[in-house]
Amino acid sequence: MSTLTPTPTAQVYELSVEVPQGEVIRYDLAKLCSALNVNDPTRIAVETDGLRRALITVYPSNPLGVVRAVTRADLVMDRHGRIVTGLYHNGRPVKKRLFDPSTGSAQRFLLFGTTGAGKSRALQLELIAEKLNGVCTWLADLKLGQSVPEADGQVDWYACSQEETILMLMAAVAVAQERMRRYSAAGRNSFALGGDPLLHVRIDEANRLLERGAPYRDLATHLIKELGRTGRSVGVGIGLSAQASHLEELGGSDTLRAMVKEGEVTLLRWSSSMMRQLVTDGLLPAGEQLMPIPKTLAPRELRSQFDPEPDHDEDDAPGTQGMGYLLSGPRPTAMMRHLRLGSIAPLPGLDPDILALYGDDEPTRLEDISHDVAGQAYAARTDEEAMAELCAAFHEAQQQKLNAGRGPGRSAATEDGDADDDGPSAPRKVRLDERVLAALADAEAPMSADDVLDAVHADGGREVKLGSVRNALKKLADDGTLTRAGHGLYAPA
Template structure:
């Protein structure tokens, strides 16, 4: 058992809102400030613990079992300083709601590895993910092929977000027709998430799609969650006003899952003033280097070569959890040292199986003006941008949506449902559940792309104008 000194304090009514951590450590004669943990309890009780070394320095590697969603919709991302699990909720089975989430952290704080853990958890739990990696795909490169949709430019991200909003609206209409007021996971639709990494690039002042991006994210946070379409953003911890405007995320974050890694002072002031922390609440700072002792050295005294090595990656506060002022740390995700290519440890965590869900058809969500400008193809580096004088290649079934595959499979005289299912099983694409096929058929009929069933009960393409 660790040699831990523990002091139980009686505090003034309402508890301690502000305290000087360095002064507390000096009072306890502890040079390494990271060894001292202060935690305010309920009412007038607080606890100060002094550890022989920082308890978060030796966390274990993450395991896939940690990341499989439990019966209460949670995954385990790491541990608090006292060994209790750090849990992050992806789904609330009591309300049927997907979550809204945000991860903030400065450069090198461990944000990308935490996003990797969430992505791995989604794949392991059967959750469909549509991912925007706005660092040109570099933040989480191993996600390629492990999520339903992966985009790397701001314009593609806008099309992806439009697709997610359209899916949320489709579900609302469909559920209303069923007489259903809430979301039931996998009946018929899967839990789905849009995840935007490096969201500050999309939402910062001067970004080309800032206003629409803020509107779409806010819409998903407001209405998507009740139909199983959640949204998570990860961003540099600068200032909330840089993320689409002062009120874009405020309401969304207060009831979602918010994680704060190493931060800037401006971000902390904003979080407090926006009510994510009680006004005046104190968080123990997360230093860049844990265990570093600031002291004067003698003239001939040498400092250790590794004294300034960055080692606090993954240390965080779960601001909307049950212990918002208690420091925690994520489990180790992936290799410790940088790899020359894809990280084999992370790839092993993802596993070889195909990701759940279908790719969002980005071109379907372009406006008429955008189609004209792009010559019929997506902009800003998307495949197919601009006119192509060459003959069109054969369609790539692996990149086609279910709706596209259904339309491609239907002959002019139609097919019975059982025959359509057989064609879709044999076309070389991903297996599609019958419920998903039926939902897409209903949507195609509503759009006038498939005729209403006649007395033969065949699924027939709509006649050409």
């Protein structure tokens, strides 16, 4: 049964369809386009109730071809902690949660898309919102500061190198742990706005930090997981934007899986394998489909191979940058587009419209009481020379550890891995974890703690106790990096 309702403009058609009771509605977008004789799939939107009914909207042209510019008012949090970041195809606002006042939870943010899909611009929109809403932002721009150049000076900490990003992550973990101690000493069990500011750590191009072969992959993975775990209840949020065709590329194992399930996830133009993975991961209800986002809105028309070339060039067609899906929103399959922010055409310098939205105020700073635990790196964040030295020292220390791990004569380190007291200058706590993981990764079969101990000693590193290995195994299994493969046996997840 279906009804075809022309809307007042007589151009948009809304089709409401249902399957008989006892059946579940399923659809195939390509077949639907064919049935409706629509050659541009981005003109069609399908929304189902997950059961028997669906609404099919057919637009005369892609309704998101042009969207309005963002205003400051869009970016001020409403009482549910949401800001307006874009518009859905039906013109309704896309609301993204910057904070959850009902639970006091800091959010986790994920932004996926291929190069040019609009990740950095979408991130910048949120950075502006953070500034306007008094969030203290620590930003890492891993394209050496090219991606969100206007943010320099508009955030509390702006990092451009891998080393500085690691120091930043360590400082954030330290702040989260210190807040936890402070809050529990004060008998508080949750975070609320008004005291310490929300602290958001944002990493653009996080794939550069987390992909295979990245210099600090394991450490970064560990720190991000740690932040995801401890930060939430103490007002420390984490956001990553990345291009990736698989979640596995980002830190391996389960780093992002949990974040993806609970976070604010935005998917811009993506690869099809990424989409399949998100569906397998249960992020999209089974049977739901996302219309792939083309690179441009060039109409696809068939013309004879022997006709003269049309005058309009494919390259002149409007792009689809900023189009995507807010998977964690109430309408995960409804195509949306981010509000326009700044110039679409490249500019020679900083974008004045973007700077104007940030405004001239000072950004919110980290609470004084946490400066000590945030450590040397935090203190040096605006001192280029001091930061370069810290980064060089960190790099050197990592190199030494790597070398030491391959041969005898390593310096003593805190192998027992009590993470709590490690400040930003002491990235040693992952040593044993790393050795244990390496041992298990090399093994063909699941291993017992005794086996792991032998394997760890075989790497030529410092002697450790069985108890420490057991603790490390337990921790890694609890956070999902390892799985328990039978009684007392462990394997990589």
